Amino acid sequence: MNVLQFFQQNHAEVLELTLEHLWMVFASTLLAVLIGIPLGILITRRPRWNKPVLGSANVIQTIPSLALFGFLLPVPWIGARAERLAILALTLYALLPMIRNTYAGIRGVDPAVLEAGRGMGMTDRQLLWQVEMPLALGVILAGIRVATVISVGLATIAAAIGAGGLGEYIFRGLAMVNNQLILAGAIPAALLALLADVSLGWLERRLSPREVTRPVAG
Amino acid sequence: MQTASTNGVAIELRGVHYRAPGGPDILNNVDLHVERGETLILLGRSGSGKTTTLKLINDLVSPTQGEVRVEGRSTREWDPIRLRRGIGYVIQDAGLFPHFTVERNIALVPRLEEWPQAKSAQRVGEMLDLVGLERVIAKRYPRELSGGQRQRVGVARALAADPPILLMDEPFGALDPITRDELQREFKRLQERLQKTVVFVTHDVREALLLGSRIALMEAGKVVVALSPDQFRASPDPLVKRYLHAFDDVPPSDRQRGLA
Numbered sequence: 001m002n003v004l005q006f007f008q009q010n011h012a013e014v015l016e017l018t019l020e021h022l023w024m025v026f027a028s029t030l031l032a033v034l035i036g037i038p039l040g041i042l043i044t045r046r047p048r049w050n051k052p053v054l055g056s057a058n059v060i061q062t063i064p065s066l067a068l069f070g071f072l073l074p075v076p077w078i079g080a081r082a083e084r085l086a087i088l089a090l091t092l093y094a095l096l097p098m099i100r101n102t103y104a105g106i107r108g109v110d111p112a113v114l115e116a117g118r119g120m121g122m123t124d125r126q127l128l129w130q131v132e133m134p135l136a137l138g139v140i141l142a143g144i145r146v147a148t149v150i151s152v153g154l155a156t157i158a159a160a161i162g163a164g165g166l167g168e169y170i171f172r173g174l175a176m177v178n179n180q181l182i183l184a185g186a187i188p189a190a191l192l193a194l195l196a197d198v199s200l201g202w203l204e205r206r207l208s209p210r211e212v213t214r215p216v217a218g
Numbered sequence: 219m220q221t222a223s224t225n226g227v228a229i230e231l232r233g234v235h236y237r238a239p240g241g242p243d244i245l246n247n248v249d250l251h252v253e254r255g256e257t258l259i260l261l262g263r264s265g266s267g268k269t270t271t272l273k274l275i276n277d278l279v280s281p282t283q284g285e286v287r288v289e290g291r292s293t294r295e296w297d298p299i300r301l302r303r304g305i306g307y308v309i310q311d312a313g314l315f316p317h318f319t320v321e322r323n324i325a326l327v328p329r330l331e332e333w334p335q336a337k338s339a340q341r342v343g344e345m346l347d348l349v350g351l352e353r354v355i356a357k358r359y360p361r362e363l364s365g366g367q368r369q370r371v372g373v374a375r376a377l378a379a380d381p382p383i384l385l386m387d388e389p390f391g392a393l394d395p396i397t398r399d400e401l402q403r404e405f406k407r408l409q410e411r412l413q414k415t416v417v418f419v420t421h422d423v424r425e426a427l428l429l430g431s432r433i434a435l436m437e438a439g440k441v442v443v444a445l446s447p448d449q450f451r452a453s454p455d456p457l458v459k460r461y462l463h464a465f466d467d468v469p470p471s472d473r474q475r476g477l478a
Contacts, residue, residue, distance in 0.1 A: 121299050
């Protein structure tokens with residue numbers, strides 16, 4: 001039985017696992033955005049927090065994914081359901097690109113622009129929302145893109161703890177030494193990663209300030 | 219807004235010291251006053267403290283000792299946001315917001331002050347006329363402008379809310395000589411019309427003599443002399459002489475030009 005036939009016969013299950021996969025990626029990326037961007041902003045304002053925050057995010061990044069799932073298993077509410085645990089682990093991995101890119105994006109804003117804004121009487125909040133965030137948006141979106149693509153790949157491992165997703169086929173295929181089954185999980189996962197990369201890349205180009213230009217007329 | 223000159227002090231620095239946190243002394247006992255409607259030039263080389271002196275006036279920097287009074291009130295008593303919105307600020311590379319159109323850049327302070335849309339838009343048009351830019355460029359982004367145009371927009375933005383005081387930090391320093399010359403002359407005409415209180419930082423003696431009603435020469439965190447252009451040319455002070463000699467082609471004073 002080849003992969004295409006497998007998809008034909010099991011399309012309902014493939015769809016279900018794909019949706020589970022997407023949900024884990026979406027929920028974890030959203031959480032990482034909600035936690036990572038404020039942390040990134042914080043460390044541009046309080047340089048003392050810079051090392052501890054970026055350091056911790058870095059350390060998390062170095063923990064092998066299977067080990068991280070293992071560490072989180074005894075955590076009360078989280079460990080109770082495999083899906084929660086997987087989302088938390090993916091969130092933790094996505095934090096570093098979010099924090100780092102928010103920080104780098106804001107720090108990359110031309111100091112002359114900030115000085116002019118402050119000198120003309122903008123408050124810190126106005127500078128952040130009207131100047132720094134819009135100008136950092138491209139870099140922040142690049143961070144979201146990287147985090148999403150990494151999550152799509154990592155989410156396959158969540159099947160090891162029974163969280164479902166396309167990793168289900170990969171692990172089943174590994175256990176049964178069935179390459180077709182492994183491909184049935186790996187191909188849709190790879191397509192999802194590509195899709196996320198292309199669509200977020202498009203969004204990034206659309207929204208980043210470098211592109212807010214138009215041909216000079218006259 | 220005050221219109222005539224020599225009718226009061228707009229800005230006053232009294233015994234100002236400034237030391238950067240953990241750094242060396244940048245300003246050492248600076249006393250200086252700026253009269254309403256005059257153009258005071260802060261002339262000096264890099265590191266002489268002229269830009270720091272400028273930033274004391276809009277409270278981007280606070281004195282470690284002494285006080286800075288703007289319109290009779292110490293900058294310590296001013297709400298910094300209110301103070302800064304009443305002071306136009308122009309810096310070397312213009313510092314325009316790259317993601318805003320020319321229109322939104324100029325309307326920065328009017329928008330912060332929540333002017334009605336129509337009033338703000340009308341003001342943008344007037345400002346473009348004032349600095350000699352065509353109104354069609356209002357919809358463009360800073361990257362689509364030349365250096366000279368950008369700096370004109372910078373001046374328009376600083377003047378948009380009609381502040382009585384204008385601070386300019388080497389505004390024409392990054393321009394090519396021809397554009398610089400053009401902008402200097404236009405600025406001189408503009409200032410003769412508007413009579414703002416201007417503090418202008420430069421390291422260029424020619425620019426200082428052309429634009430200033432008084433020139434404060436700074437060196438190593440101190441004001442060495444503060445003289446009118448004619449007094450400056452005639453000054454026996456050795457440092458002043460060195461500055462004048464560094465530029466052989468100092469433009470003649472108005473009086474000398476009249477005799478020629």
